[in-house]
Amino acid sequence: MADSTDDLPEVPLPKPEPKEIDEKLALQLRHQAEDAVLRGKPNGEERCDNCLFYMNPDDKISYCWHPKLRILVGGEWWCQWWEKTED
Numbered sequence: 001m002a003d004s005t006d007d008l009p010e011v012p013l014p015k016p017e018p019k020e021i022d023e024k025l026a027l028q029l030r031h032q033a034e035d036a037v038l039r040g041k042p043n044g045e046e047r048c049d050n051c052l053f054y055m056n057p058d059d060k061i062s063y064c065w066h067p068k069l070r071i072l073v074g075g076e077w078w079c080q081w082w083e084k085t086e087d
């Protein structure tokens, strides 16, 4: 049995492109990252997943609840607001 879509002309799907909201958010997040001196790698022993503000230390990506950030960050990232976890 033929598929009912066999007779339809092939219409190329539009190439996915970022929308205005994506560009706005990207710029906003870039400014936040610059303010925090956010880096995608650890600073010696200091890294997001051993920082006080990293929500779930067992996850490779987690929410950073530092009041100036409030974004998702990677466990191996680091920023200038790193703080030792409370024991």
Ligand code: SF4
Pocket (backbone or CB within 6 Å): 038, 047, 048, 049, 051, 052, 053, 054, 064, 065, 066, 069, 073, 077, 078, 079, 080, 081, 082, 083
């Ligand atoms: S405050 Fe900085 S170092 Fe700490 S989790 Fe957030 S981004 Fe990472």
